Amino acid sequence: MDQYKPTLILIHISIDLIVLGTRLTFMKSKLSIGLYWFRHDLRLTDNRTFNKLCSEVDRLICVYVKGQEKEFRSSFSEGETGRFKHKFEQESAVELDIALRKKKQYLLFVDAPAHQSIVDLIENYSITHMGVEEHPGIYETKSLDAIQASCPHVQYITDISHNLFNESDLPFELGNLPETFTPFRKRVENISIDPPIAALLELPHAIEPMPQAPEELSFSGRVRGGEVAGNEQLNKYLFGTDLIKQYKQTRNALDDWDSSSKLSMWLANGSLSARTVYHTIKQYESQRGENESTYWLYFELLWREYYQWYLAKHRGKLFQFSGVKQITPSTNFNENTFKRWCDGRTKYPIVNACMLQLNQTGYMSNRGRQLVASCFVHELGLDWRYGAAYFEQQLIDHDVASNWGNWQYLAGVGADPQSHRRFNLAKQTATYDPDAVFRKKWLGSEQQ
Numbered sequence: 001m002d003q004y005k006p007t008l009i010l011i012h013i014s015i016d017l018i019v020l021g022t023r024l025t026f027m028k029s030k031l032s033i034g035l036y037w038f039r040h041d042l043r044l045t046d047n048r049t050f051n052k053l054c055s056e057v058d059r060l061i062c063v064y065v066k067g068q069e070k071e072f073r074s075s076f077s078e079g080e081t082g083r084f085k086h087k088f089e090q091e092s093a094v095e096l097d098i099a100l101r102k103k104k105q106y107l108l109f110v111d112a113p114a115h116q117s118i119v120d121l122i123e124n125y126s127i128t129h130m131g132v133e134e135h136p137g138i139y140e141t142k143s144l145d146a147i148q149a150s151c152p153h154v155q156y157i158t159d160i161s162h163n164l165f166n167e168s169d170l171p172f173e174l175g176n177l178p179e180t181f182t183p184f185r186k187r188v189e190n191i192s193i194d195p196p197i198a199a200l201l202e203l204p205h206a207i208e209p210m211p212q213a214p215e216e217l218s219f220s221g222r223v224r225g226g227e228v229a230g231n232e233q234l235n236k237y238l239f240g241t242d243l244i245k246q247y248k249q250t251r252n253a254l255d256d257w258d259s260s261s262k263l264s265m266w267l268a269n270g271s272l273s274a275r276t277v278y279h280t281i282k283q284y285e286s287q288r289g290e291n292e293s294t295y296w297l298y299f300e301l302l303w304r305e306y307y308q309w310y311l312a313k314h315r316g317k318l319f320q321f322s323g324v325k326q327i328t329p330s331t332n333f334n335e336n337t338f339k340r341w342c343d344g345r346t347k348y349p350i351v352n353a354c355m356l357q358l359n360q361t362g363y364m365s366n367r368g369r370q371l372v373a374s375c376f377v378h379e380l381g382l383d384w385r386y387g388a389a390y391f392e393q394q395l396i397d398h399d400v401a402s403n404w405g406n407w408q409y410l411a412g413v414g415a416d417p418q419s420h421r422r423f424n425l426a427k428q429t430a431t432y433d434p435d436a437v438f439r440k441k442w443l444g445s446e447q448q
């Protein structure tokens with residue numbers, strides 16, 4: 001993945017200044033005024049929570065809290081958000097602003113902590129309705145609960161927009177979600193999935209005159225945040241290149257951009273919906289034929305889906321040392337060893353190469369993630385939660401349910417039926433990097 005240097009000038013608007021002009025106008029009016037908070041659903045297509053809110057209100061304000069991804073991180077993750085992740089997030093939000101402007105709306109970027117800024121907006125604009133995606137993350141849930149407690153008079157419109165299924169589609173109660181993936185997959189994989197819904201052509205009017213658009217916006221490099229780029233990647237991977245036809249054979253590669261869909265980044269911040277991906281796969285199959293690989297991309301989406309419900313069921317246990325299984329691992333935390341792993345300075349070249357790839361791009365392949373996580377727990381004897389927290393900070397595609405669920409799986413305290421999945425790093429190196437191409441690329445020819 002190329003490095004890139006987007007130049008973004010985000011709109012800085014002081015909430016106090018904006019509200020002064022309109023406060024009195026709306027205070028006594030009978031208009032219904034909606035506030036939509038965009039979180040992990042930075043898109044207009046297939047955003048039914050947003051559409052629902054729009055159908056209920058006369059006026060609308062759309063809000064994005066700058067740096068909100070940091071607010072939603074676990075308490076283990078103290079460092080700054082990785083620069084690639086940060087840029088991707090900014091790009092996605094700016095692109096959403098551009099899409100809204102085409103419909104005579106705009107995104108208000110606020111700087112303050114989420115709870116305070118949303119409550120202030122609700123009070124200052126006499127908001128009657130608030131819309132926000134329903135998300136299983138602990139902090140996401142807590143922040144919405146706190147807003148609801150502070151503003152009980154507001155009507156809240158929430159819905160799940162991150163998943164393939166609605167909770168009512170599941171053929172079991174959430175409390176009976178299977179504890180491992182395979183029984184889950186078998187019970188859900190033939191359920192029909194709602195088609196994505198179109199973006200609204202017209203939106204309720206803004207409550208303020210539109211501020212000036214970002215003056216300059218330039219992107220470069222392969223990975224660009226936002227709804228347009230996410231859809232481009234989806235269509236390119238399927239219809240543009242037919243790469244999906246070999247997906248099952250190529251998906252384990254350590255470093256080849258085309259080996260897997262790379263959709264995780266757009267799925268994670270919701271600039272692309274999982275339903276859109278699913279229905280595009282189905283469209284591809286009906287036009288160009290299905291095979292094991294086209295099915296396998298859906299199979300992997302089901303893994304993502306499984307972890308979303310797994311987090312919704314197990315909540316805080318996903319972040320506990322003893323995990324969902326409540327087995328206490330015989331590992332602990334050593335700062336020096338941890339730092340060496342983060343920096344790619346362990347005695348395992350394959351692990352070091354993967355960590356440098358992560359640090360220099362914000363992405364790591366699925367195979368790489370399995371190897372470095374297995375090394376973290378089984379070779380270095382470290383508390384898995386710190387590894388998950390480092391991923392949380394660095395991965396562009398960080399998704400709380402997928403990340404913590406996969407780490408628990410590899411630490412033997414989560415959804416793995418085997419309980420002890422230790423990768424033989426020498427054997428894995430021989431299989432996945434037989435000619436040392438990957439190690440040479442990231443470590444140079446002497447260190448591997």
Ligand SMILES: Cc1cc2nc3c(=O)[nH]c(=O)nc-3n(C[C@H](O)[C@H](O)[C@H](O)COP(=O)(O)OP(=O)(O)OC[C@H]3O[C@@H](n4cnc5c(N)ncnc54)[C@H](O)[C@@H]3O)c2cc1C
Pocket residue numbers: 251260261262263264265267268297300301303304305307364365366367369370373391395397398399400402403404406407410
């Ligand atoms: C320790 C560890 C941590 C991980 N952390 C994350 C994370 O924070 N965010 C994230 O999206 N994925 C995570 N994964 C899963 C997986 O590695 C990535 O989804 C995948 O590498 C992304 O690349 P891709 O889009 O090309 O995937 P593809 O192989 O093209 O898969 C298509 C989609 O299926 C989903 N998917 C694939 N594999 C998994 C999986 N094992 N678990 C859940 N969903 C999956 C993703 O949404 C992905 O975009 C993690 C895996 C491990 C082992």
